[in-house]
Amino acid sequence: MNDRHDVDTRRDTTDRRDPHDRVPAPARRPDVLVVLTDQQTADAMGAAGNPHLATPHMDALAAAGTRYRQAYCAQPLCAPSRASLLTGQLPSALGVTGNEALAEDGAAPEPLLGRVFAEAGYDCAYGGKWHLPELDLPPDRGFRRIHPAGDDAGLARAAATYLHRPRPRPFLLVVSFLEPHGICEWARGQDPRTGPLPAPPPVAQCPPLPANFPPAPYEAHLPRLAQRAWAHTHPTGGWHEDDWRRYRQAYYALVERVDANLGTVLAGLREHERWSGRETVVVFTSDHGDGAGAHGWNQKWALFEESVRVPFLVSGPGSTPGGVSDRLVSTGPDLLPTLCDLAGIPVPPGLPGRSVRAPEPREELVVETRWELPGFNNALGRMIRDARYKYVCYAWGDRREQLFDLTGDPGEMVNLAVDARHGALLDRFRGLLAAHCAGSGDPFARFVPAPAGPAQA
Known part of the structure; x- marks a missing residue:
């Protein structure tokens, strides 16, 4: 990595600003674009130093802003993580710890990001995967839907169209891509929902196995029990090293696919900024990671670094171009306070997170997990x-x-x-x-x- 951008954990360069400039006046509140991918581990990005894939548009975002290397999801599973991202609360506090998503009383989690920004005068739009628990955004969530889930290329075009239209109010646009979640289908011998992948190259041209590919000594037993019990989700029991290299090749190809669609969105954003003259805060992250072959693991759930550490990029006003920070970020609790801070909106009271620009960084963070397996009580x-x-x-x-x-x-x-x-x-x-x-x-x-x-x- 480029050491001149490294940030001491005791002193984050993203905090070096005049405190009176931290909150924009309402008349000049920025537009806000949030881009979510699905199941992207933090190191699956060229800007993270990975030479085995090409992600020029993610890399451009990293160059334009600050990349947080120690960012973690709230839970390595889709719905709990998304509930946390959209409310600023941990999944256990919401009662949303599985993909059924809603708490026992059936109420939608609160406070929802879209409602917070809509009440502050933002035009709030959402496209792509919702999964709380509906795959597509339902009514009355503070957003209007611009595109359904499952068609990432169509979503990118819809987002660019949204950005091309003048509007009198600042916007909050969430673009929620499906990939690289398609690696789940690929591992089962199915095509990803966004379309089949090309045949893999010869194994010698596939990415190498990670240094931590073999299971470690004194490894926890529960994740392996779940892995063996859930053969449909972990169809890897008989895999050999070459199979895992093909898996990594397919996974990185899906990341590249979503990067190309990100490029369409960013081209629309550049055109928007050119004619509008407005600044835009852009936050890029993922709901959780993927084992990517480390520890012989595919999928999520387990608390391995590859499953729980995610990309987190912040560009636009309030960020440091080309910055790299080792500040701890819990993306679920911290996303909503960060967006409110950057937009000059009061943070809803009682939330456990903090903006990444808060003067005092986190000293610790917590990640939760739960398996929903028959016969696995308290997993x-x-x-x-x-x-x-x-x-x-x-x-x-x-x-x-x-x-x-x-x-x-x-x-x-x-x-x-x-x-x-x-x-x-x-x-x-x-x-x-x-x-x-x-x-x-x-x-x-x-x-x-x-x-x-x-x-x-």
Whole structure:
């Protein structure tokens, strides 16, 4: 990476602004464009240093703004993550922890992003995948629908058309692409919904296996049990190394497909800015990642870095062109406060997140997970990480605790939780997760092990 852009975790260059300039006056509020992809891991982007795919339009966004390297989804599953992105709350607080999406009372999650911006005078439009729980945007969600889900190329054209039309008010436009989610279908021998992929090249020309391809020693048992029990979702049990290389080739091809459609949207945005003279905040992220072959894992759910860490790019007024930040970002809780901050809109009260421009960065963040498998009661997990370490705890199963030094072991291959020399550090993270659960009402609290105390340290 380009070290001159690296940001000390104690001091983020995106915060170096006159505090009186942090909130635009209503008369000059920016337009806002939010682009969501589906199932894109953070490293599936040329700007992230990946030489095995070409993403010129994502890279251009990164060059125009700030890329946050330590951005994490709220839960590696579509509906819970999207509910969090659109409300600024964690899935467990919403009662939305599976793809059924609605809480037990059947009410839509609140506060919804579209309603917040509509009440502030924005023209709010949404195109593409919604999945809360309807695949397409239903009425009365604060947005008007410009295009249904499933047709990414059509969505890109519809977004460009929307951008070409003059309007007296600033806009909030959410463009929610389906890809690279099609890798799920591809792994089952089906065509992605956006169309078939070309035949893969010879294996020698496919991307290599990641360094952390093999399962690590002292790996948690619960994710592997789920993987074996859900053969339709994880059809990889008999795969060999060449199969995984073809998987990575297909996955990157789907990322390139969505990048091409992003290019159509950004061309429309450039034309809009040319004739309107307005500035536009652009935020690019994904609902969650994909295993991409790391640890022999496809899909999401598991709390591996590849499944939970996502791209997060912010460009436009308030961002630092070419900036790269290691500030921790929890995209679900933090997206809504960030957009409100950049647009000069008051943040709804009581939300746990913070803008990426807040003077004090996060010290920790939490990611939740849950499997919806028959016979798998309490198939839950949590991870909490700080600037260096990551602690993972599953509700049950052998070796349910994991502790990693992400600075020295970014591939999560050495589980420090089984080494008594790290007992004090393990106890610290148990305490951090227990405190988070107690403060947020997270029912996972009963599964967090009590600190072992000095004897273990």
